[in-house]
Amino acid sequence: MNTDPLVVRDVFASHYFLLAFLASLGTIQVAVTISGARGLWLTPHRTVTRWLGIALIITGFLIFFAQPLWIEGPWAAGSVEADSASREWGQADWSDLGAARNVNDIHGGLDGTRQAIWFPLSVLLAFAISALVGALNLRIFKAPVGMAARPGNDEGEIGGLTGLAHRSYFSNLKVSWRIFRSDVAEVWRSGLASADRWSVFKVISERSRK
Amino acid sequence: MNSLDVDLVIWLNGLSGKVAIFDDLMRLVASDYLIPLVFSLCMLALWLSGRTPAERAKYQLATLVGISALAISNVAVWLINISWDRPRPFVDHGDQLNLLFYPPTDPSFPANPVAIGFAAAAAAWSVNRKFGWWMFAVSGLYGFSRLYAGVFYPTDIIGGAVVGVAVFGFTRYLRRFLEPLVTTFVRLMRGLSVA
Numbered sequence: 435m436n437t438d439p440l441v442v443r444d445v446f447a448s449h450y451f452l453l454a455f456l457a458s459l460g461t462i463q464v465a466v467t468i469s470g471a472r473g474l475w476l477t478p479h480r481t482v483t484r485w486l487g488i489a490l491i492i493t494g495f496l497i498f499f500a501q502p503l504w505i506e507g508p509w510a511a512g513s514v515e516a517d518s519a520s521r522e523w524g525q526a527d528w529s530d531l532g533a534a535r536n537v538n539d540i541h542g543g544l545d546g547t548r549q550a551i552w553f554p555l556s557v558l559l560a561f562a563i564s565a566l567v568g569a570l571n572l573r574i575f576k577a578p579v580g581m582a583a584r585p586g587n588d589e590g591e592i593g594g595l596t597g598l599a600h601r602s603y604f605s606n607l608k609v610s611w612r613i614f615r616s617d618v619a620e621v622w623r624s625g626l627a628s629a630d631r632w633s634v635f636k637v638i639s640e641r642s643r644k
Numbered sequence: 645m646n647s648l649d650v651d652l653v654i655w656l657n658g659l660s661g662k663v664a665i666f667d668d669l670m671r672l673v674a675s676d677y678l679i680p681l682v683f684s685l686c687m688l689a690l691w692l693s694g695r696t697p698a699e700r701a702k703y704q705l706a707t708l709v710g711i712s713a714l715a716i717s718n719v720a721v722w723l724i725n726i727s728w729d730r731p732r733p734f735v736d737h738g739d740q741l742n743l744l745f746y747p748p749t750d751p752s753f754p755a756n757p758v759a760i761g762f763a764a765a766a767a768a769w770s771v772n773r774k775f776g777w778w779m780f781a782v783s784g785l786y787g788f789s790r791l792y793a794g795v796f797y798p799t800d801i802i803g804g805a806v807v808g809v810a811v812f813g814f815t816r817y818l819r820r821f822l823e824p825l826v827t828t829f830v831r832l833m834r835g836l837s838v839a
Binding site: 457461464468537538606624626634 | 667668669671672674675676677678680681684685688689691692693694695697700718744745746747748749760820821822823824825827828831832833834835836837838839
């Protein structure tokens, strides 16, 4: 490799973040149209939101893998060779595109640990944007709520993602947190009672009782 | 067995160089960014996509087990690697192989990407058979692409798959020792309106 791996890593990190952001935003949209969490939809319509999600995922991958055609990076002359050590800095051409992103992490590619840091950050950003746009959608369009989405119609659950079927994330957060605070002690107690006898927490609690 | 392993990787890799577009496709599938991100997105989708609160809770517990299994798979692979440093196929048979991928520097057995893929797929399969089978297929394709590229032996791929599924089983078993912490964590996420 004729380029500093740290420079290569910066390029990969920013490109990967964009990919992960677009793909996770798309995945969130597809998933929430299945679960019916309207408070996170980017558009007021289920089908449009789902197709938008699929388009976002495809766009993310297309941009990431096609970027070497117009952005300079460690994928110019020599990138058709398997060894990323032989590469030059520059733009790739069509014949090199399939292998352009195959850069060893010792030469600046992102290893699993770095991907495991960037991916959750991109998911957080994608979720925040879904929550913001979803809240605006509910406010502007005042989308009609279907039978299944009405509170009380879903096994008594009104917090969490179920609550997002008829509320924005921000108003749902208050309700969900209140439910969590009132339920948590009972959830823990009943969980402890039904837990396996080798549960670490059960063993500790039984020991402390003695 | 070792000879069969070598013969298979040389034969499969020998198919490369004939159809350029297929080689490019395999290079793309073998990438560190395509299939690993697909696995992560599948875990994200599993977390959010339950249709009822009960189904969602089941999916979310499976996602947590899957993510933990993914991390533990890495540790298991590392432990095997320090006890057996199997050289990559291109190290011992470089003159017979057409390497389509950069030469990784870690040991060959077991295939870490396959172990991770199978751990995640097993988690999905445990709650949604159809989705799980798709993930197994994608994991298998990922393993095949690395085999075709000449960076793994077939037994590395099989070993990776076994490690992934075994680690998932172990992680699922481990969950019983950590209850009610896991269930309470899901409730906390629900309290934050993300579950």
